[in-house]
Amino acid sequence: MDYRLKRYFNVTAGNPEEGLHRAKLAKHTGCNLETVRYYEKIGMMPDPPRTAAGYRVYNEGHVSRLRFILRARELGFSIEDIRGLLRLVDRGTQTCAEVQQLTEAHLADVRNKIRDLKRIEAVLAATAAQCSGEVVPDCPVLDALAS
Amino acid sequence: MDYRLKRYFNVTAGNPEEGLHRAKLAKHTGCNLETVRYYEKIGMMPDPPRTAAGYRVYNEGHVSRLRFILRARELGFSIEDIRGLLRLVDRGTQTCAEVQQLTEAHLADVRNKIRDLKRIEAVLAATAAQCSGEVVPDCPVLDALAS
DNA sequence: TATAAGGTCTGTATGGACTACAGGCTCAAG
DNA sequence: CTTGAGCCTGTAGTCCATACAGACCTTATA
Known part of the structure; x- marks a missing residue:
């Protein structure tokens, strides 16, 4: 055209x-x-x-x-x-087993990220809550990820 | 010494x-x-x-x-x-209000991350589950984050 | 229809966050 | 007292973008 x-x-x-x-x-x-x-x-x-x-x-x-x-x-x-994630979208030639293995690996990674973010969230939420008073709490941010 | x-x-x-x-x-x-x-x-x-x-x-x-x-x-x-997060640890001179503002901002960010990771998790889990059969499901990974 | 403004093209240069290397000093073992 | 591993500094290279330069395309306006 x-x-x-x-x-x-x-x-x-x-x-x-x-x-x-x-x-x-x-x-x-x-x-x-x-x-x-x-x-x-x-x-x-x-x-x-x-x-x-x-x-x-x-x-x-x-x-x-x-x-x-x-x-x-x-x-x-x-x-x-x-x-890797996009390969799940773009696939066509992959076997089901390959897809599953890839997926499971990503899943574990994602769940670990969620776990750690929740720890950070909890610490931040506690900090924010305590901080509404005059007292600044001892900040255990680092401990949040002390595996 | x-x-x-x-x-x-x-x-x-x-x-x-x-x-x-x-x-x-x-x-x-x-x-x-x-x-x-x-x-x-x-x-x-x-x-x-x-x-x-x-x-x-x-x-x-x-x-x-x-x-x-x-x-x-x-x-x-x-x-x-x-x-910013480490400033919560290293602080000493900050006012309570500053700490709180910083904390709230991080908190929102963290919660958004958790939300999106959970969406990815759900899609991956579904993919893995369906994939145990012979059928490879249509992969909605991209849609997971279609805000 | 000429032209100026603004969007797009390509290739290349720059910047932030690491990562690796080179040449020299320190230390523990034999 | 030498040899090898570990540490020091400064600098170069890599990866993931981001910015820029010079040329072409498109649209609006004179």
Whole structure:
């Protein structure tokens, strides 16, 4: 399709609101503009279709995938961890056993994170509560994770 | 005290098991050897006392502080977040109101992390359960964090 | 329709948080 | 008193982004 024609369709041939350029994807997800390109480069995000002029065009699928990646990073998952999680989404050739093993490993990791965060939560909540008085309690933050 | 004397006390003057050199601290905490020095440089870890020859000497306090930092990083806290949390430990000059505000902010962050991790946990658990059969379920991992 | 403004492209440079290495000193053992 | 392991410092390299530079595309306005 000629790019002159594409204009009539607001970038993509389909639904107008499904076609996002890079800046809009970034804004929708809270991602840095350049990071979008970076994740594409390292293979975390698929190469998006392009307009005739070479502009990247994203859809809702890209939005949720990118949101997931960003939040998973905030939750302390490494790039490789996230690749593993996304493999559960992108799979096709994997056997069920492989999927299960991967899943169980992530599950253990996630549950440990939850456990430790709850410990921190408890300590912080106690601190905040006691602190409403004049007395600043002795702060056992470090002990929260004293495995 | 002369360092020749210190030998008799296994590096520190006090309890032998309280004096750790850098490699031992690293091994006890699972920290990379060089990272110990790095955290000291950026002020996350206090400058430890030194032997007469200049060797760093750590105690149990250093161990738990470093463990905390490392785990907090794994849980997705930034260096600045952790500085904030540690300020609750290191405080002395802060007012109660400051401590409380800081604590409440961290608390909200922690609770959001827990919420999202639980969502991931639920999806992973479901995946693992279904996957024990022959059928690989449609994988809604991405939807887990579709805020 | 010329042009200015703003969005996008690519490649490259910079920054933060580590991590590894090089060259020299210290220490315990033999 | 030498040898090897461990520690010191400073510096270089890596990973994960983030920012910038110079060129092209698109839209609005004169």
